[in-house]
Amino acid sequence: DAMVIQNPRYQVTQFGKPVTLSCSQTLNHNVMYWYQQKSSQAPKLLFHYYDKDFNNEADTPDNFQSRRPNTSFCFLDIRSPGLGDAAMYLCATSSGPSHNEQFFGPGTRLTVL
Amino acid sequence: AQSVTQPDIHITVSEGASLELRCNYSYGATPYLFWYVQSPGQGLQLLLKYFSGDTLVQGIKGFEAEFKRSQSSFNLRKPSVHWSDAAEYFCAVGGNQGGKLIFGQGTELSVKP
Numbered sequence: 001d002a003m004v005i006q007n008p009r010y011q012v013t014q015f016g017k018p019v020t021l022s023c024s025q026t027l028n029h030n031v032m033y034w035y036q037q038k039s040s041q042a043p044k045l046l047f048h049y050y051d052k053d054f055n056n057e058a059d060t061p062d063n064f065q066s067r068r069p070n071t072s073f074c075f076l077d078i079r080s081p082g083l084g085d086a087a088m089y090l091c092a093t094s095s096g097p098s099h100n101e102q103f104f105g106p107g108t109r110l111t112v113l
Numbered sequence: 114a115q116s117v118t119q120p121d122i123h124i125t126v127s128e129g130a131s132l133e134l135r136c137n138y139s140y141g142a143t144p145y146l147f148w149y150v151q152s153p154g155q156g157l158q159l160l161l162k163y164f165s166g167d168t169l170v171q172g173i174k175g176f177e178a179e180f181k182r183s184q185s186s187f188n189l190r191k192p193s194v195h196w197s198d199a200a201e202y203f204c205a206v207g208g209n210q211g212g213k214l215i216f217g218q219g220t221e222l223s224v225k226p
Protein backbone atom coordinates (compact mmCIF):
# COMPACT_ATOMS: atom_id res chain seq x y z
CA ASP A 1 0.00 0.00 0.00
CA ALA A 2 1.11 3.52 -0.75
CA MET A 3 1.94 5.28 2.45
CA VAL A 4 3.82 7.84 4.49
CA ILE A 5 6.51 6.43 6.76
CA GLN A 6 8.22 8.19 9.62
CA ASN A 7 11.36 7.07 11.40
CA PRO A 8 11.96 6.69 14.17
CA ARG A 9 8.58 6.47 15.87
CA TYR A 10 10.13 7.52 19.15
CA GLN A 11 13.22 9.67 19.55
CA VAL A 12 14.93 10.72 22.75
CA THR A 13 17.57 13.41 22.65
CA GLN A 14 19.41 15.59 25.09
CA PHE A 15 18.96 19.30 25.51
CA GLY A 16 20.98 21.01 22.78
CA LYS A 17 21.91 17.82 20.90
CA PRO A 18 20.95 17.97 17.22
CA VAL A 19 18.38 15.51 16.03
CA THR A 20 17.03 14.52 12.62
CA LEU A 21 13.62 13.06 11.94
CA SER A 22 12.89 11.24 8.71
CA CYS A 23 9.85 10.99 6.46
CA SER A 24 9.45 8.95 3.31
CA GLN A 25 6.51 8.43 1.00
CA THR A 26 5.55 5.97 -1.68
CA LEU A 27 2.68 8.13 -2.97
CA ASN A 28 4.88 10.11 -5.34
CA HIS A 29 3.29 13.31 -4.06
CA ASN A 30 4.71 16.70 -4.93
CA VAL A 31 4.09 18.34 -1.58
CA MET A 32 5.48 17.32 1.80
CA TYR A 33 4.63 19.00 5.09
CA TRP A 34 6.06 18.98 8.59
CA TYR A 35 3.80 19.66 11.56
CA GLN A 36 4.52 20.00 15.24
CA GLN A 37 1.81 18.79 17.60
CA LYS A 38 2.04 19.33 21.32
CA SER A 39 -0.09 17.48 23.78
CA SER A 40 -3.82 18.15 23.42
CA GLN A 41 -3.22 20.72 20.69
CA ALA A 42 -3.88 20.94 16.99
CA PRO A 43 -1.05 20.25 14.56
CA LYS A 44 0.97 23.36 13.77
CA LEU A 45 2.51 23.67 10.33
CA LEU A 46 6.26 24.31 10.43
CA PHE A 47 7.04 24.30 6.70
CA HIS A 48 6.35 22.51 3.47
CA TYR A 49 8.01 21.65 0.19
CA TYR A 50 6.32 21.92 -3.15
CA ASP A 51 8.72 19.83 -5.19
CA LYS A 52 12.04 21.50 -4.34
CA ASP A 53 10.53 24.83 -3.34
CA PHE A 54 10.78 25.35 0.40
CA ASN A 55 8.06 27.32 2.18
CA ASN A 56 8.70 28.30 5.76
CA GLU A 57 5.94 29.46 8.09
CA ALA A 58 6.62 32.91 9.46
CA ASP A 59 6.61 31.80 13.09
CA THR A 60 8.74 28.68 12.69
CA PRO A 61 11.88 29.09 14.82
CA ASP A 62 15.26 29.11 13.06
CA ASN A 63 16.14 26.09 15.17
CA PHE A 64 14.01 24.02 12.79
CA GLN A 65 15.29 23.23 9.33
CA SER A 66 14.32 20.83 6.61
CA ARG A 67 15.81 19.04 3.65
CA ARG A 68 14.21 17.28 0.74
CA PRO A 69 16.87 15.46 -1.27
CA ASN A 70 14.36 13.82 -3.60
CA THR A 71 10.62 13.34 -4.10
CA SER A 72 10.39 10.46 -1.67
CA PHE A 73 12.27 11.75 1.35
CA CYS A 74 12.05 14.75 3.62
CA PHE A 75 13.98 15.42 6.81
CA LEU A 76 13.35 17.63 9.80
CA ASP A 77 16.47 18.86 11.56
CA ILE A 78 16.31 20.39 15.00
CA ARG A 79 19.66 22.05 15.53
CA SER A 80 19.56 22.62 19.28
CA PRO A 81 16.50 21.04 20.84
CA GLY A 82 15.04 22.71 23.87
CA LEU A 83 12.61 21.28 26.39
CA GLY A 84 9.84 23.16 24.61
CA ASP A 85 10.48 21.22 21.41
CA ALA A 86 9.26 17.99 22.93
CA ALA A 87 6.25 17.08 20.81
CA MET A 88 4.84 14.77 18.19
CA TYR A 89 6.17 15.61 14.74
CA LEU A 90 3.90 14.71 11.87
CA CYS A 91 4.82 14.44 8.22
CA ALA A 92 2.13 14.73 5.58
CA THR A 93 1.99 14.64 1.80
CA SER A 94 -0.32 15.97 -0.84
CA SER A 95 -0.51 15.58 -4.59
CA GLY A 96 -0.76 19.32 -5.13
CA PRO A 97 -0.61 22.67 -3.38
CA SER A 98 -4.27 23.41 -3.82
CA HIS A 99 -7.23 21.83 -2.11
CA ASN A 100 -5.91 18.31 -2.16
CA GLU A 101 -6.22 16.24 0.94
CA GLN A 102 -3.17 15.56 3.04
CA PHE A 103 -2.00 12.07 3.95
CA PHE A 104 -0.31 11.80 7.32
CA GLY A 105 2.39 9.53 8.63
CA PRO A 106 2.18 7.97 12.11
CA GLY A 107 4.39 10.63 13.64
CA THR A 108 7.61 10.72 15.64
CA ARG A 109 7.34 11.38 19.35
CA LEU A 110 10.33 13.49 20.41
CA THR A 111 11.44 13.59 24.03
CA VAL A 112 14.08 16.11 25.14
CA LEU A 113 15.93 15.35 28.38
CA ALA B 114 -8.97 35.99 9.84
CA GLN B 115 -9.10 32.36 8.84
CA SER B 116 -9.96 30.05 11.70
CA VAL B 117 -11.68 26.86 12.72
CA THR B 118 -13.57 26.49 15.96
CA GLN B 119 -14.51 23.24 17.58
CA PRO B 120 -16.59 24.37 20.56
CA ASP B 121 -16.48 21.06 22.42
CA ILE B 122 -13.10 20.10 23.87
CA HIS B 123 -14.34 16.79 25.23
CA ILE B 124 -17.50 14.78 24.61
CA THR B 125 -18.62 11.53 26.22
CA VAL B 126 -21.29 9.38 24.63
CA SER B 127 -22.62 5.93 25.36
CA GLU B 128 -21.87 3.13 22.96
CA GLY B 129 -24.68 2.87 20.45
CA ALA B 130 -25.76 6.47 20.90
CA SER B 131 -25.66 9.02 18.14
CA LEU B 132 -22.87 11.56 17.85
CA GLU B 133 -22.50 15.06 16.53
CA LEU B 134 -19.22 16.98 16.67
CA ARG B 135 -19.42 20.66 15.87
CA CYS B 136 -17.15 22.65 13.62
CA ASN B 137 -17.42 26.29 12.60
CA TYR B 138 -15.04 27.99 10.24
CA SER B 139 -14.10 31.44 9.06
CA TYR B 140 -12.52 31.51 5.62
CA GLY B 141 -12.38 34.26 3.04
CA ALA B 142 -12.60 32.10 -0.04
CA THR B 143 -14.35 28.91 -1.05
CA PRO B 144 -13.51 26.52 1.78
CA TYR B 145 -12.39 22.97 1.40
CA LEU B 146 -13.33 21.14 4.57
CA PHE B 147 -11.94 18.04 6.21
CA TRP B 148 -12.47 15.88 9.24
CA TYR B 149 -9.52 13.88 10.56
CA VAL B 150 -9.37 11.37 13.40
CA GLN B 151 -6.33 10.71 15.57
CA SER B 152 -5.94 7.76 17.89
CA PRO B 153 -3.47 8.15 20.78
CA GLY B 154 0.13 8.21 19.60
CA GLN B 155 -0.87 7.97 15.96
CA GLY B 156 -1.02 10.20 12.92
CA LEU B 157 -4.15 11.72 11.46
CA GLN B 158 -6.51 9.70 9.32
CA LEU B 159 -8.91 11.38 6.92
CA LEU B 160 -12.55 10.61 7.67
CA LEU B 161 -14.15 12.70 4.94
CA LYS B 162 -13.80 15.85 2.90
CA TYR B 163 -15.99 18.44 1.21
CA PHE B 164 -14.88 20.32 -1.88
CA SER B 165 -18.13 21.04 -3.72
CA GLY B 166 -21.43 19.49 -4.75
CA ASP B 167 -23.70 17.59 -2.43
CA THR B 168 -23.49 19.22 1.00
CA LEU B 169 -23.96 15.90 2.81
CA VAL B 170 -20.71 13.98 2.62
CA GLN B 171 -20.23 10.34 3.49
CA GLY B 172 -16.95 9.16 4.93
CA ILE B 173 -15.28 6.09 6.29
CA LYS B 174 -16.28 4.21 9.44
CA GLY B 175 -19.92 5.25 9.09
CA PHE B 176 -19.30 8.98 9.55
CA GLU B 177 -20.99 11.75 7.61
CA ALA B 178 -20.80 15.53 7.67
CA GLU B 179 -23.00 18.29 6.42
CA PHE B 180 -21.74 21.56 4.99
CA LYS B 181 -23.96 24.52 5.81
CA ARG B 182 -22.64 27.64 4.14
CA SER B 183 -25.18 29.92 5.82
CA GLN B 184 -23.98 28.78 9.24
CA SER B 185 -20.30 28.37 8.31
CA SER B 186 -20.49 24.91 9.80
CA PHE B 187 -19.31 21.43 8.91
CA ASN B 188 -20.57 19.16 11.67
CA LEU B 189 -19.61 15.51 11.87
CA ARG B 190 -22.21 12.89 12.69
CA LYS B 191 -22.48 9.20 13.30
CA PRO B 192 -25.79 7.44 14.05
CA SER B 193 -24.38 4.78 16.37
CA VAL B 194 -21.02 5.12 18.09
CA HIS B 195 -18.72 2.15 18.69
CA TRP B 196 -16.15 1.92 21.47
CA SER B 197 -13.41 1.98 18.83
CA ASP B 198 -14.49 5.50 17.83
CA ALA B 199 -12.90 6.92 20.98
CA ALA B 200 -10.21 9.27 19.66
CA GLU B 201 -9.41 12.91 18.95
CA TYR B 202 -11.27 14.50 16.05
CA PHE B 203 -9.97 17.48 14.13
CA CYS B 204 -11.86 19.68 11.72
CA ALA B 205 -9.74 21.53 9.16
CA VAL B 206 -10.24 24.05 6.40
CA GLY B 207 -8.04 24.67 3.39
CA GLY B 208 -8.11 26.29 0.03
CA ASN B 209 -5.97 27.49 -2.81
CA GLN B 210 -3.20 28.82 -0.59
CA GLY B 211 -0.38 26.38 -0.92
CA GLY B 212 -2.42 23.54 0.43
CA LYS B 213 -2.17 24.79 3.98
CA LEU B 214 -4.71 23.41 6.41
CA ILE B 215 -6.05 25.33 9.35
CA PHE B 216 -7.00 22.95 12.13
CA GLY B 217 -9.46 23.35 14.93
CA GLN B 218 -8.34 22.59 18.46
CA GLY B 219 -9.83 19.15 18.34
CA THR B 220 -12.61 17.32 20.19
CA GLU B 221 -11.73 14.36 22.32
CA LEU B 222 -14.40 11.67 22.17
CA SER B 223 -14.85 9.18 24.97
CA VAL B 224 -17.24 6.24 24.62
CA LYS B 225 -18.71 4.63 27.70
CA PRO B 226 -20.09 1.10 27.70
